[in-house]
Amino acid sequence: MELPSARGTLFCVLLFVSSLLGSIFILMPFAPLVYIAPRLWRFCADRFVGYWLTFPASLCDFIFGVQFHVSGDLIERGAPALIIMNHRTRLDWLFFWNALYKMDPWLLITEKISLKAPLKLIPGAGWAMGCGAYMFLERNLENDMHVMDTMITYYSYTNQNYQLLLFPEGTDRGARAAFLSDIYAEKNSLPKYKYVLHPRTAGFIHLLQLMRRRKYIRYVYDVTVGYPNGMVNSEVELLMKGRFPKEVHFDIKRYDISEVPLDEADAAAWLNKLWREKERRLEHFYTTNEPFAPSGARLLWPVETKGIGYYCAFLFWIISSCIWIYFTYTMFLVKVYVVLSCLFYVFCQKRYGGFENFAVEVMQRRYGIAIKGTRY
Template sequence: MNHRTRLDWLFLWNVLYKMDPHLLTTEKISLKAPLKSIPGAGWAMGCGSYIFLERSFDCDKETMAAFVKYYKDTGNTYQLLLFPEGTDRGVRAAAQSDEYAKRKCLPRYGYVLHPRTTGFNYLLNVMRNENYIAYIYDVTVAYEDVIIDSEMSLLKGVFPKNIHFNVKKYNISEIPTDSEKSANWLKEIWRGKEEVLKKFYESKPHKRRLDPSGAAYIFPVKTEGIGYYVAFVFWMLMTAVWLHSLYAYFFLRLYVIFVSLFYIYVLKRYNGIEFLVMRWFAYRNK
């Protein structure tokens, strides 16, 4: 999936929910390693066994191999969300991508970053060797009006009115097994994304559409109705209750401190709760 903003994954969750809510329980995401240190959110993602990457192949290859093996050994079928660009298309990342393109005599992209093929090839080969991949879904995301790049925008109520997704499915047999050829396959995918997104963003906002790879998909799950308003009110009330309880009850504050210290210790000792869980799983299944 192309990585236009750091909130792309959040909007993709909405798509998965509208397709089948169960998909949210079987999706894993690859993220930048510093995110695991975020109190609360980072710890929760670690509990979900997300893959945190240092963006250094020498450091990350063992991590990717360990997680793919763990996913397979659990007996569950997971979907892995991968951003081959390595980061979102911010100003700094775009400048670095342009510099890379200049050094390698590659075209300069205005809507995507040049993908990192080494990590993609390695992960693809690991999943093939573990017989843990059947399809690759090429996802292109585009924002019709507002492109938000921070959580603060969400808190201010700034949302894009329409978000466009195009998905193309590839059988794993269609992907070359040769590393150089599979790298070129990925580069060609990204070249196509650049062309599609260029056409999209150069159109007037109300006329922006992605050229579909196939038939339009009708979401089977409707996210309208009184039930969703009730759920929203319920979680707002629960949040208020928790905040009040945290202020009012000493033992609850003590519990939060204990849990926070536990996760900090696990992060320092085991590099995250996800690695501790994998150790426990391996020990239990000896």
Template sequence: RLVGIWVVMPGALMTYVFGARVRIRGDMIDHSKPALIVMNHRTRLDWLYFWNALFKMDPWLCTSEKIILKGILRLIPGAGWAMACNSYIFLNRRFEKDQSRLHSILNYFAQCGYNYQILLYPEGTDKCPLATERSRKYAEKNGLINYEYVLHPRTTGFVYIIQNMRKAGYIDFLYDVTIGFGDCIVQSEVDFAMHGVCSKDVHYQVKKVKIGDLPLDDEKLANWLITLWRKKEEKLRHFYSKAPSEREFENTPDGRDYEMSKGVYVTQLCIIAFWSLTTLIWLYGFLMVPYMATFSAISCTIFIAIQYRWDGIEWLTIQLFDP
């Protein structure tokens, strides 16, 4: 959960340093109930804005959310290790290889005594020009509608995750989340770093679906996701048809707009102050304290060894938990 508390900082800095305004409305995500969150993947920064949105809705969600990511991200020194420590799920996007990994980690979540909300991007990647062209060719080849605002979702992994969580008795709700941008769309971390700008107006809509309302049959469940994405395309078409200053999603029947209370705002500032101070202390120690560089090198060596031997610290944990 310590990593979950840390994610509050980068999300908040997007607002306080770069001026991003994140708005979230709709149904409350219950941090005490296991669930699957599905969201369209417009940019590679969606998850960063989403941390800010979750903190507005309920700060505890930052500690209970788990993200399904591309497997290559686990190899990033430092950041990849931190995500592994938080038991994020890294997949190779080849179902025959990912199936056993999903089964093991979902069962681990179900048995460890904590309820998590797992974020899945059914599109498999962000809507960059290359992915958009691949989706267009896929639609053309299979006689499908060519989407303008989303990519065609991949259903195999979605169906497997839902059915596996059902079998483990570890899912109460599915949350359908839609992201849209009121101004410019900054596609990736590279664009963000090179130009020093980010989207200033980010919108999220959350719809809660009881798991009992989803089909039990695999094929019908896959078609349910396809239909959901078709509706999401129309929702986004309507969203982007408005002038930038007027863009917003409709609220759900029982939903509301979420803003931070004074207490939550103070908590956020305290978290930022804590991690900023911690970073400065570590930096001072690295530069001024003897053997700190050696300690850091040993730590990196341990993480690399665990990565090589067990494919990540999360899998070592799972093996120790259920040998």
């Protein structure tokens, strides 16, 4: 096996094993809190999942040498917010963890991501994301609106302030998605984009208005991501070719919610205007090879990540995984525990549609509240 492919395989194996074992040996022992103290469960699970996110971030940074350039406004972890980003590759959300860590490591705890629903089926990582109460969407507007209603209402009852990452384009800019975006542009007399897709405004508007009604939004963050020296388009490409981008650039612009129009049509026009500007910025970025001009407060974070945080996370997850594997291999009762834990996660998926939905239902019963739209 050539070295690049081996690197990709190593990365994927480390993430799979650590997330699988972490969901069994760290998250599962605290699962009774879902019944006993749902808000305390949310507090603990967010921190456990957030600390695991430091592990892939550390691998990208000091193991695989990806340079992350972050500029613009600081994302405030104490304020509920909506983060919107262009979706250039299927792994934008993974690389964004490094940007969050640079700005404020605690953002790995407070960030939530809207992801494609099939990802929740991945053993280990999918279970952990369910415990982390991520939002899983099916790209079916009616069903997705229901999921948004459920999860935003749930967030608002947890007493935690989250920043939810949404990709308004709905999918990454692959060849087929770009073709469909061009067809949409022709039908609606809109310009064809070379670097972004035309955003799908319906889901964005529904989520925005829902968060407003719940008084669960203070800011909207517009994030622009660019890859100046090659990119990884998918998980398969990373695994089979071991390809990592040399650099990833993020620029963040913060808008107070009062700056976003209340009227739905005006809010849709506001989003489309942002995307036109994003296309212009990306064209300049790729044609001139110049970094993004910092937005907002014009902050620039160091490219080199200093401190021992990455090293501590790397050592913790490597050593812990080895210990868990050893005890699983040598002790019968641990084997039984591992099997029962896996069966419980599978049960939650079959019965409730995921661990996040299980936690939602328990919170409803525990506090006697109605979380709108909950169904399985």
